[in-house]
Amino acid sequence: MSELAIQTVDLLRRYGKYTAVNNLNLSITPGSIFGFLGPNGAGKTTTLRMLAGLLEPSSGQVFLHGQLIQKTSTAAAIVGYMPDFFGVYDDLRVWEYLDFYARCHGIEPAKRKSTVDGLLDLVDLSEKRNAFVQHLSRGMQQRLCLAHALVHDPKILLLDEPASGLDPQARVELRELLRTLRDMGKTIILSSHILNELEDICTNFGIMARGQLLAQGSLETLRQRSRPALQIKVLDDLERAMRLIGAQAGVLRVLEPAEETPNLIEVEFDGNEQQAAQLLLNLARAELPIADFHREDDSLERLFLQLVNDHVTEEQR
Amino acid sequence: MSNRAASRRWRLQPNPIVVKELRSRMRGGRAFMLLTGFLLGLGLVGYGLFLRATTGQNNGAPIFSAQVGQTLFAGLAFMLLFLVILIAPAVTVGAISSERERLTYEMLIATNLPSHRLLWGKLISALSYIALLLLAAIPLGSIVFLFGGITVRHVIQAAVIIVLSAITSAMLGIWASAMTGKTGRAAVVSYVIIGLVLGGFLFGAEIWTNRSTDPVPTGLLAPNPISALASSLGTLSGPNSSGMAFEGIPRAAGGGPGWWPGSNPFSNAGLDFPGWQTFSIGIYPVTDQFGPDGMPIIAEPRSVWRITLIILIMACLAFFWMALHAVKPRRRWMPTWGDAAMLSVTSLSLLGLGFWIGWWFR
Numbered sequence: 106m107s108e109l110a111i112q113t114v115d116l117l118r119r120y121g122k123y124t125a126v127n128n129l130n131l132s133i134t135p136g137s138i139f140g141f142l143g144p145n146g147a148g149k150t151t152t153l154r155m156l157a158g159l160l161e162p163s164s165g166q167v168f169l170h171g172q173l174i175q176k177t178s179t180a181a182a183i184v185g186y187m188p189d190f191f192g193v194y195d196d197l198r199v200w201e202y203l204d205f206y207a208r209c210h211g212i213e214p215a216k217r218k219s220t221v222d223g224l225l226d227l228v229d230l231s232e233k234r235n236a237f238v239q240h241l242s243r244g245m246q247q248r249l250c251l252a253h254a255l256v257h258d259p260k261i262l263l264l265d266e267p268a269s270g271l272d273p274q275a276r277v278e279l280r281e282l283l284r285t286l287r288d289m290g291k292t293i294i295l296s297s298h299i300l301n302e303l304e305d306i307c308t309n310f311g312i313m314a315r316g317q318l319l320a321q322g323s324l325e326t327l328r329q330r331s332r333p334a335l336q337i338k339v340l341d342d343l344e345r346a347m348r349l350i351g352a353q354a355g356v357l358r359v360l361e362p363a364e365e366t367p368n369l370i371e372v373e374f375d376g377n378e379q380q381a382a383q384l385l386l387n388l389a390r391a392e393l394p395i396a397d398f399h400r401e402d403d404s405l406e407r408l409f410l411q412l413v414n415d416h417v418t419e420e421q422r
Numbered sequence: 423m424s425n426r427a428a429s430r431r432w433r434l435q436p437n438p439i440v441v442k443e444l445r446s447r448m449r450g451g452r453a454f455m456l457l458t459g460f461l462l463g464l465g466l467v468g469y470g471l472f473l474r475a476t477t478g479q480n481n482g483a484p485i486f487s488a489q490v491g492q493t494l495f496a497g498l499a500f501m502l503l504f505l506v507i508l509i510a511p512a513v514t515v516g517a518i519s520s521e522r523e524r525l526t527y528e529m530l531i532a533t534n535l536p537s538h539r540l541l542w543g544k545l546i547s548a549l550s551y552i553a554l555l556l557l558a559a560i561p562l563g564s565i566v567f568l569f570g571g572i573t574v575r576h577v578i579q580a581a582v583i584i585v586l587s588a589i590t591s592a593m594l595g596i597w598a599s600a601m602t603g604k605t606g607r608a609a610v611v612s613y614v615i616i617g618l619v620l621g622g623f624l625f626g627a628e629i630w631t632n633r634s635t636d637p638v639p640t641g642l643l644a645p646n647p648i649s650a651l652a653s654s655l656g657t658l659s660g661p662n663s664s665g666m667a668f669e670g671i672p673r674a675a676g677g678g679p680g681w682w683p684g685s686n687p688f689s690n691a692g693l694d695f696p697g698w699q700t701f702s703i704g705i706y707p708v709t710d711q712f713g714p715d716g717m718p719i720i721a722e723p724r725s726v727w728r729i730t731l732i733i734l735i736m737a738c739l740a741f742f743w744m745a746l747h748a749v750k751p752r753r754r755w756m757p758t759w760g761d762a763a764m765l766s767v768t769s770l771s772l773l774g775l776g777f778w779i780g781w782w783f784r
């Protein structure tokens with residue numbers, strides 16, 4: 106147990122009757138960047154707040170580096186937390202802002218200045234040292250907020266939707282920063298509802314929907330769980346096409362087209378290439394207007410949608 | 423690091439909240455404009471009182487300088503009491519709720535800063551601003567000494583009542599802020615409570631005196647800082663019939679034209695500022711003794727202010743305790759043994775202190 110940076114045991118949180126987080130069992134190894142994925146309302150924020158000791162679980166436990174979290178102050182020493190929606194004290198200067206949090210963490214006066222300067226350097230805000238916080242851009246405020254979470258040199262960083270609302274340039278910078286932090290040996294958990302934001306920096310993933318953890322592990326282990334699929338774009342006569350496809354060898358399931366792509370039929374398919382070729386041939390013989398036919402790559406997004414879909418159908422049953 | 427080591431380190435440092443609040447509050451001109459307005463208002467009221475106290479001269483009646491001093495002192499003391507009671511919550515109702523509203527609260531709570539230091543910091547920074555107001559009022563207030571008629575004891579008593587009321591009022595604002603989490607709601611709650619305590623109890627005493635000949639019960643007087651101040655100011659003594667010497671001659675209050683029985687030349691003078699009769703409702707015990715001139719002789723005012731001080735201190739502690747629990751992310755309302763111990767230690771020390779200085783020099 107002490108090997109894990111974060112472990113939750115049957116973590117559960119209710120708001121009234123609504124269960125926002127349901128029996129969550131997370132295990133996160135030290136030094137990993139853990140991507141916490143899930144649609145809005147999945148319970149990511151609720152989970153992170155419980156990890157930070159800011160919200161009391163209805164039941165279950167949180168262990169940070171083997172230590173049971175029962176008080177906010179226990180978590181505070183181990184964790185740096187950046188909320189999804191945060192405000193800043195805009196009548197303070199940038200250095201005063203960090204100095205304030207340094208004081209709140211009880212950092213000695215002698216070390217305070219070097220801490221603040223080091224962090225400003227790390228998040229690339231040294232030039233803005235004397236600017237008022239309200240005059241910073243959104244991306245800069247985000248970085249400043251990230252810096253505030255690092256003031257006491259925590260082992261674990263909890264970042265809730267750190268990339269939301271950032272322009273592409275700022276995202277690239279954030280990614281750089283996260284890599285630097287990982288190299289410093291920190292365990293980082295970041296949540297997101299946008300998948301490709303995370304794919305290339307995270308070492309591990311947890312996929313969450315409706316309060317439940319659907320899968321966790323490295324990208325490779327998750328990929329093994331994903332079923333290959335075909336995407337077929339049919340311009341007309343969708344009903345007939347779907348019936349025909351459903352009757353072919355190798356087809357597991359035909360999904361209803363999504364609203365935004367009404368002509369795109371998604372097919373779960375575990376047949377070989379021969380069977381795929383036969384499927385296309387049959388569609389052409391039936392004189393269906395096929396505009397596109399390809400094998401879907403096994404991206405995180407696909408896996409994610411599959412898992413969430415499965416989960417929803419399971420719940421409906 | 424151990425908690426103990428951390429708290430030892432903290433004790434040596436200024437409260438981070440105070441540092442932050444002072445950095446941002448004192449920035450820009452707002453704080454100083456309010457200060458200027460406050461002093462101007464105080465000056466105007468003082469001048470108005472002076473004019474009122476000296477109008478007797480225009481009618482040919484002699485005026486003692488001491489009477490002017492007493493009127494000015496009482497008027498300024500009430501004015502200060504009102505102002506600090508009203509301003510203090512305005513400074514503190516946002517203490518916790520504004521942190522919640524501008525989404526900085528979680529980040530603050532997620533630091534190592536203990537909740538009591540958070541609250542303490544908010545209280546100190548609010549009070550330091552109010553202290554600035556009070557200190558700035560001292561030069562103006564000391565004009566009173568030019569006229570005389572008051573004693574150091576009265577000044578200290580009034581100062582203690584005003585300062586403690588300010589602290590309680592500030593603590594009320596912090597409590598409302600922590601409990602409601604919304605600045606607007608906290609302001610409404612605070613001012614309704616202040617209105618009820620200041621106005622409600624006076625009104626209650628008024629109704630009591632109209633309905634009953636029994637003395638107003640202490641319970642209707644003691645919780646009200648206005649009654650407390652009135653009971654302290656009520657012991658300002660008038661001149662005796664031989665003229666200038668001041669001693670503790672019983673006076674009537676609210677008893678028509680005869681303020682100082684037996685000293686008719688001054689019958690229209692004395693503590694002559696607007697509202698005195700209202701404020702001192704129930705403070706003077708009912709009497710059946712009459713002076714040679716037929717005016718009722720009224721004994722010493724009831725010194726309810728001592729009980730008021732105890733009530734205010736207890737209220738502060740209660741507000742602090744509740745706010746302390748409300749700011750924690752994990753609220754628990756069960757009092758701990760520590761709370762019980764704290765309560766008994768404060769009660770006992772208050773009692774002991776009271777007896778030790780003989781109920782605080784009368």
Ligand SMILES: Nc1ncnc2c1ncn2[C@@H]1O[C@H](COP(=O)(O)OP(=O)(O)O)[C@@H](O)[C@H]1O
Binds near residue numbers: 143149151
């Ligand atoms: N304070 C709260 N009171 C009631 N319901 C809440 C509260 N916070 C979150 N919820 C509900 O819990 C669910 C999970 O919310 P959240 O953890 O914020 O999801 P996510 O961060 O994944 O978008 C949502 O359905 C939300 O409506």
Ligand SMILES: [Mg+2]
Binds near residue numbers: 189
């Ligand atoms: Mg969220």
